[in-house]
Amino acid sequence: MAATTDLTKLVQPDRVHRSAYTDPAIFELEMERIFHKVWTYVGHESQVKNTGDYWTVLIGRQPMIMVRHGDGSVRVLHNRCPHRGAMLCGNRLGSAPDGFTCSYHSWQFHTDGSLKAIPLERGYKGTRFETGAADAAMRNMKPAARVANYRGFVFASLAADGPSLEEWLGPAKIAFDDICDRAPKGEVEVVPNCFRVVQQSNWKIFLENQLDALHPAVTHESTGKAAYEVELEFEERHEKAPLSYHFLSAFSTTPIPKWDDFQTLNYSNGHSILTGYMGLRPSDPDTLAYEETLRQAYGEKRMEEILAVNIHHVLCYPGLSVQPPLQQLRAVRPLTVDKTLTEIWHFRLKGAPEAIYRRALGYYNLVNSPSTLVNADDLWNFWKCHQGLASDGGDWVSFHRNAGQDHVQGNLTTSVIGTSEAPMRNQFSAWGAYMGGT
Amino acid sequence: MGSVADPAVTPELRREVELLLYRQADCLDNRQWQGFIDLFTPDGIYWMPASPEQTSGDGVPSIFYEDRNLMTVRMKRLNHPHAWSQKTEWGTSHIVGNIVIDSHDPARGDVTVRSRFHIMEFRTDASRHFAGSYVHHLTSTADGYRIKLQRVDMVNGQGPYDYVLQAWV
Numbered sequence: 001m002a003a004t005t006d007l008t009k010l011v012q013p014d015r016v017h018r019s020a021y022t023d024p025a026i027f028e029l030e031m032e033r034i035f036h037k038v039w040t041y042v043g044h045e046s047q048v049k050n051t052g053d054y055w056t057v058l059i060g061r062q063p064m065i066m067v068r069h070g071d072g073s074v075r076v077l078h079n080r081c082p083h084r085g086a087m088l089c090g091n092r093l094g095s096a097p098d099g100f101t102c103s104y105h106s107w108q109f110h111t112d113g114s115l116k117a118i119p120l121e122r123g124y125k126g127t128r129f130e131t132g133a134a135d136a137a138m139r140n141m142k143p144a145a146r147v148a149n150y151r152g153f154v155f156a157s158l159a160a161d162g163p164s165l166e167e168w169l170g171p172a173k174i175a176f177d178d179i180c181d182r183a184p185k186g187e188v189e190v191v192p193n194c195f196r197v198v199q200q201s202n203w204k205i206f207l208e209n210q211l212d213a214l215h216p217a218v219t220h221e222s223t224g225k226a227a228y229e230v231e232l233e234f235e236e237r238h239e240k241a242p243l244s245y246h247f248l249s250a251f252s253t254t255p256i257p258k259w260d261d262f263q264t265l266n267y268s269n270g271h272s273i274l275t276g277y278m279g280l281r282p283s284d285p286d287t288l289a290y291e292e293t294l295r296q297a298y299g300e301k302r303m304e305e306i307l308a309v310n311i312h313h314v315l316c317y318p319g320l321s322v323q324p325p326l327q328q329l330r331a332v333r334p335l336t337v338d339k340t341l342t343e344i345w346h347f348r349l350k351g352a353p354e355a356i357y358r359r360a361l362g363y364y365n366l367v368n369s370p371s372t373l374v375n376a377d378d379l380w381n382f383w384k385c386h387q388g389l390a391s392d393g394g395d396w397v398s399f400h401r402n403a404g405q406d407h408v409q410g411n412l413t414t415s416v417i418g419t420s421e422a423p424m425r426n427q428f429s430a431w432g433a434y435m436g437g438t
Numbered sequence: 439m440g441s442v443a444d445p446a447v448t449p450e451l452r453r454e455v456e457l458l459l460y461r462q463a464d465c466l467d468n469r470q471w472q473g474f475i476d477l478f479t480p481d482g483i484y485w486m487p488a489s490p491e492q493t494s495g496d497g498v499p500s501i502f503y504e505d506r507n508l509m510t511v512r513m514k515r516l517n518h519p520h521a522w523s524q525k526t527e528w529g530t531s532h533i534v535g536n537i538v539i540d541s542h543d544p545a546r547g548d549v550t551v552r553s554r555f556h557i558m559e560f561r562t563d564a565s566r567h568f569a570g571s572y573v574h575h576l577t578s579t580a581d582g583y584r585i586k587l588q589r590v591d592m593v594n595g596q597g598p599y600d601y602v603l604q605a606w607v
Contacts (some may be wrong), residue, residue, distance in 0.1 A: 083556055145455050193499040196598035222521040231508055241507070248511065306452030343596060346499070354497070370599040371486070373503045373515055379601055380523030383562075 008436040011428045014403040015396040018389040020431070027337035033077065034318055034434045035060030038123050038269075039148065039155040039165050042066045044190040044345070045074050052097035052111050056089050058333045058341075059158060064144065065089055066154060067096070069111045076156040077113040088141070091286045100141070113141030127347040151180045152187055153334040170411070172271035173316035178324035179340045181306045182298035184351030188327070191391075195369055197343040201382035202389075203318070203334035204427070208340065209378055210313050210321045211423035213259040213403075214361030216251045219381060223373045224252025243282065244362030247326075248373060262312075262418035268411045270317025272423040276310040276325065286355035291350060317427055327360035328368060338386055344368045400423045446542045455551050456537050459574065460584050463532035463555075466606060471513035474606065475506055479584045480578060485605055486511060486590040501595060502606065509606075516605060524604060528561045536573070547578030548586075555590075557607060566600065568592050568607055 007026070010017035020026060040059045043066045054067040056079055063079040064341035078085045081102040088100040089107070099116050102111045108116040118124065118139070121131075128135040148165035153176050155165050167172060180187050199206055209215060217224070227248035234241040265273040270325070281287060294303040297374050314322045322329040328346040335341050346364040348357050367374045389397065402420035406413050415422040458477065465474040478484065486501040487573065495503040517522050536554040543549075551574045559566045570592035576583040590607055 193498060195499075195501075195601060198598050198600045200601070217524065222515045222518035223511070225518060226511045229514055230511050233510070234507070245511070358497060361497065361499065365501075365503055366508075369488075369499070369501050371603045373512060374525045374603050377521070377601050380526075424564070 004141075006434045006436075011206075011432040013425065015398055016428050018397060020397055020428075021204060021386065021397070022337060022390045023339045026435075027202075027334070029435060030334070034431070035334065036319065037157065037159040037434070039146075039161060040167050041316070041329075042076055042154050042156050043349070044152055045092075045149060045154055046186070046189045050095065050097065052095050052099070054089060054096060055093045056091070059156060060334075061143070063087060063159065063409040064156065066156075067111050070210075071112075074147065074149060074154050075112050076147045078142040078144070078153070080141065081107055081108045082115075082139050082141065083118075107139075109141050111342070113143050115139045151176045168269060169316060170269065170271060171265070171267050172269075172273070172314055172316050173318075173324035174273070174309070175310070175316060175324055175329075178306075178309050178311055178314075179322070179327060179347065179349075181309075182294075182325065182327075182352070183349035184293040187350050188347040189350055191346050191348060193345075195364075197342050197344065197363045197370060197372075197375070197379070198335070199340045199342065199379050199382050199409065200338060201340060201379075201386035203332055203340040204335060204431075205382045205385050206332060206340055207315060207318065207321070207427060208424045209382065210227060210315050210420075211264050211272055211275065212421075213262055213264070214256070214419040215378075215381070217254065217256045217259065220248075220251035220374055221378045223248050224250065224375070227373075228252050230261050233424060242362060243284075243359055244366055248362050249364060251374075258355075260417040260419050264415040264418065264420065264423050266364045266415070266422050266426035267405075268414040268430070270315075272315045272317075272426055273311055274313040274315075274418075274423075276312045281307055284354065286359070289353050290356045293353065315423070316426075317430055323363075326363045327357075328364055330368070338390075399428070439538075444542060446544050447539045451542065451549070452537075452539060454583060455539060455549060455574075455576065458576070459534045459537060459551070459553055459572070462585075465535050467530050467532055469516070469605075471509075471516060471605075475509045475513060477585050478509070478588075479579065479586050480506065482506060482585050483587050484585075484590070485587065486592070486595065486607065489596060490591055499605070501566055502590070512605070526562050528559075530557055530559045530605070532557050540573075549576040549578075549583065550574070551576065555607070561601075568594060570595065570607075 010020045042057045043055050046066040050067060051068050051070050054065050057064050058065055065077045065079045067075050067077065069075045079089055083105055086102055086104045088102055100109055106119045110116050129139055145159055145160040146157040148155050150165055150173060227245045227330050231245050231249055232243040263275045286429045291303065294306065311324055319332045320329060327349065331343045333341040333343060346360055399421040402416050405416045406422045407416060408422055411424060413422055462474060462477050484502055484504045485495040487495060488499040488501055492498055516524055533556045534553050538552045540550040540552050553572045555570060555572055557568045573589040574585055575587040577586050
């Protein structure tokens, strides 16, 4: 249906047609009109410390390489040999300080993708691939049209034209400011481990869940209750459970009405923020020691400003979910209409005490690792959603909750209550604009 | 492997260790979560590294790095009536083999055991396979051998996970 349907008709202010999630033709159009145009997070610069260090990454349908070039810049290149089309890097990561060499016919490239050497080059004499000839530039690896680095977080766009990264992020760039500012040295370093989890569902279902403040108390009740009970066992032994238990028990100790006290802030391009609820500024000795490092680095006033930023999630639509105070992010790589890869990373705050890293690590292991005590029930919901949407049991997905009641001020829509479905409506507003080509 | 001929590794010890490993697999396949936890010493750790190069789970990312407290959280979640994703048909079958006693210190009562496992999991009308190696660091207690540290390396542990792992492997 996609080719002939006005896609904007699938999106109404308070509901979305199910085919937006299940039609493979619409998925292909999303690749073309959204993922091949927007800024995609490709990685953190600290993943590629030395010349030639690389990680491979998917942008939409395109296998790409993020690599450190000899001049210190981070380049993003199509993972394709210009000769016969083979991928140059078959591994997920590696080091190619001397550049890339194709395993098929030994074409060689510098780390900026420019041609280094072609074996038996005389064979190209008189052809369009001869040095100086018409197509000679096509002997280079094709770079991403645009690459931008915001405080160490590297993004690429396959479209030559469009807003700059900072323009496109708008207020959502607070995701990176918040996480970096929390480091006494003002920057973060990636922990070089990527957990990869495949969801059997359309990519949009995951994004809608990220700022859905109604689901945690329902979906994660079992884990919240289990963690709370074990916290009590600690107390009975006159011990204190690690803060990571609180990350889990908050699902159960935060009653549903309380979730309405939080807020979502919804911006242009589908980006949005969920304000914090976990109380991540306890007054234990670890936190106090950390605050002292911040105080020394920034002074009292700036430290208070930094720690007053109260964010749980920042969603950079359509491909990135960042949790700055927890020092982690999930990148979304849609594979097919009903299959979505998430790549999950966490970071160290440079200059912060080890205990603060371990706090983030606790969340990474318990919530975001493949043995997650939390996402197991989310992924189950996502799969069930996708199955239901693929059925003929109904045509529309409801986003009616508090529709028309949110506070709109220019490009900012503030949810009237935390469980308003404002973030989903905001995402589909952006989706419609991308897909309608406006 | 030289320890295979170690005179301290008696057939009785070998049998006792094998039975412990079989019992652990049995606990998992029969959802005897508390029985599984009770095979660990009070400070015992169940560890699945994030990568094979890791030598300790302390302070580094892990797929599992659980003491008995965290194991108890996992058990309580699995037993909760609203562990939604666990309410579908679900089962596992563990096969443990190639059991080799790597070291045995009779004075301390410590035994290190290597083995291989293969697991088939059935869930929502689909099967998954996991395979790899266990290393059990055991110590002798009044109740028999108990696990101080179990290291689990899956050969497919670093690939993308189709869905997640909800119980210990």
